[in-house]
Amino acid sequence: MLVKQISVFVQNEPGRLSFITRLMGENQIDIRSISISDTVDFGILRLIVNDPEKCEQVLKQNGFTVSITNVIAVGIADEPGSLAKVFSLADENGVNIEYVYAFISHTTQDACIIMRVNNGEQAIKIFLENGVKVLSAEEVYHF
Numbered sequence: 001m002l003v004k005q006i007s008v009f010v011q012n013e014p015g016r017l018s019f020i021t022r023l024m025g026e027n028q029i030d031i032r033s034i035s036i037s038d039t040v041d042f043g044i045l046r047l048i049v050n051d052p053e054k055c056e057q058v059l060k061q062n063g064f065t066v067s068i069t070n071v072i073a074v075g076i077a078d079e080p081g082s083l084a085k086v087f088s089l090a091d092e093n094g095v096n097i098e099y100v101y102a103f104i105s106h107t108t109q110d111a112c113i114i115m116r117v118n119n120g121e122q123a124i125k126i127f128l129e130n131g132v133k134v135l136s137a138e139e140v141y142h143f
Contacts, residue, residue: 002070004052009065035101
């Protein structure tokens with residue numbers, strides 16, 4: 001139930017994000033979610049896409065440093081308190097959330113929360129035991 005996330009080292013200069021997203025479009029790679037954290041000189045672009053292996057290949061062929069990381073995706077109602085429940089379960093069970101980002105489903109209006117945690121298998125078990133919907137990669141790609 002882990003989802004593959006693409007992480008890309010990107011120089012912090014004009015046109016880099018435009019170039020990357022144009023590459024995705026030209027190669028029929030659908031970006032489901034995007035996040036970037038930056039410093040003065042560079043950023044780490046994180047992508048959830050419909051075809052992670054193809055995305056990795058295209059980016060590497062164009063000179064980017066790319067890695068694939070396993071993350072967890074959970075589906076929650078887009079309403080107050082839903083995210084707090086997930087974070088509280090993690091906290092109560094010693095699961096450290098390293099980073100998080102989200103998007104809204106275009107079909108269900110639920111929120112898809114992408115999380116990198118210190119112990120993915122433990123987090124999945126805890127979430128499932130407590131009624132949190134853990135999404136498969138295929139569900140995320142079409143959420």
